[in-house]
Amino acid sequence: MALFIDVHHTAAKDLDAQTMAEVHSRDVAIQDRYGVRFLRYWFDPVTGKAFCLSEAPSMEAVNAVHQQANGIMADEIFVVYEGQ
Amino acid sequence: MALFIDVHHTAAKDLDAQTMAEVHSRDVAIQDRYGVRFLRYWFDPVTGKAFCLSEAPSMEAVNAVHQQANGIMADEIFVVYEGQ
Numbered sequence: 190m191a192l193f194i195d196v197h198h199t200a201a202k203d204l205d206a207q208t209m210a211e212v213h214s215r216d217v218a219i220q221d222r223y224g225v226r227f228l229r230y231w232f233d234p235v236t237g238k239a240f241c242l243s244e245a246p247s248m249e250a251v252n253a254v255h256q257q258a259n260g261i262m263a264d265e266i267f268v269v270y271e272g273q
Numbered sequence: 274m275a276l277f278i279d280v281h282h283t284a285a286k287d288l289d290a291q292t293m294a295e296v297h298s299r300d301v302a303i304q305d306r307y308g309v310r311f312l313r314y315w316f317d318p319v320t321g322k323a324f325c326l327s328e329a330p331s332m333e334a335v336n337a338v339h340q341q342a343n344g345i346m347a348d349e350i351f352v353v354y355e356g357q
Contacts, residue, residue: 194315194324210356231278231326231353238351240278240324242315267322269315272294 190224192271193251195241195263202237209239215258216241222257223250274308276355277335279325279347286321293323299342300325306341307334 201209209232216227225245232239241263245251248266256262285293293316300311309329316323325347329335332350340346 192315194317206354206356209354213356229355229357231276231351231355233351233353236351238353240353267315267317267320269317269322269324270290270293271313271315272290272297273313 190244190246191268193241193243193245193248193266194269195243195251195255195266197237197239197241197261198264199237200261201232201234201239204232204234204237212259213241216254219258220254223253225250225254227254274328274330275352277325277327277329277332277350278353279327279335279339279350281321281323281325281345282348283321284345285316285318285323288316288318288321296343297325300338303342304338307337309334309338311338 213230220227225243228242230241243251251266252262297314304311309327312326314325327335335350336346
């Protein structure tokens with residue numbers, strides 16, 4: 190398992206928190222099929238940028254969840270280490 | 274106060290966790306001057322991508338901390354809402 194941040198450049202444009210929560214809930218509903226655990230997300234409705242933090246076995250698994258749940262792929266995805 | 278994610282496209286390239294922690298600690302050391310609170314960060318040493326999550330009064334304040342602490346500005350910065 191590794192930590193991933195996937196980035197959507199414009200997918201969140203003009204979306205409100207409620208709509209984002211609904212979109213995200215569809216990811217969460219099927220994440221177990223792919224061994225993915227979405228941890229948190231952040232979005233900017235002005236630019237449409239969205240960042241999803243997840244634990245997953247692979248980039249492909251993260252994208253499979255997004256594709257199957259919402260029909261969209263991330264524009265970029267990174268294996269990341271966390272610090273605080 | 275708002276929540277921000279600032280993005281550095283290549284600044285973390287080939288950096289290890291220890292070096293990133295040192296870089297970040299210089300931000301934290303001066304963040305109070307600008308009313309900024311860095312919450313967490315993620316980085317990918319392969320691509321060099323780094324994401325910093327902060328609470329701050331403005332984008333300018335976030336960038337002022339980065340500039341003064343480490344001499345680098347974010348490549349992009351977004352006002353974000355968080356969900357989980």
